[in-house]
Amino acid sequence: MKCLRIFSTSDGESHFDEVDLPTSPVAVHPDATPFEVTASYPASRVRMTFIPAGMREVSWHTVPEPVLTVRLNGSVEYETSDGDKRFVSAGSYVLVEDTHGKGHLSRHSPEAQTVLWISLPNGLTLPEA
Template sequence: MKCLRVYATEDGETHFDEVDIPTVARQVHPEAAIFDVSARYASTHISFTRIPAGAGLVDWHTVPRRSLTVRLSGSAEYQTSDGDRRHVPTGGFILFEDTHGKGHRTLHSPEEQTVIWISLPQGLDRA
């Protein structure tokens, strides 16, 4: 399973990458189909955010801590300092690790949005 990632290099530039989240096929219930399930990852806290309709552009910023966000509604376009842009639709998720440097820009879709923020003490590539 792939997860979009934003990270900063030592020189402060931000970039996109993908983290491969390994999964194994597992029978989670005798009457259910086989699921692909990842390892468990530690988190320090979770929060829910309602972004109002018309929020628009949030200019260059970093995140206060490594966070995995899950978009329950709405979408956003993200831009890193190297000029790359990526669209994350409803249901998409992205790992933010740009806690320093130039950060990223976020352009929110026009409608109200709901996003879950999960703080991770380590990245998804390190269980």
């Protein structure tokens, strides 16, 4: 399963990357057909955010901690400090890990949006067993 990622390098520049999350087939109950599921990642909190209609652009910013954003509706275009841009539509998720440096720019679609922010202390890295 692929996940778009925004991260910062030691020089403070932000970039895009793609994380490949391994999955395995899991049946959620005895009669269910198995479907692909990732491992469980520790999360410290979940926040539901409402972005009002008309909030078009959020200036350059970083995140205080690694956050997996899950866009329930609307869309956004992210831009990293290296000039790369990515369009993210409803139903998509992005791991945002640029906790230092120049940050990223967010350009929101004109309609109101709901986005889940899931704080992941270790990003998408699993703790060692």
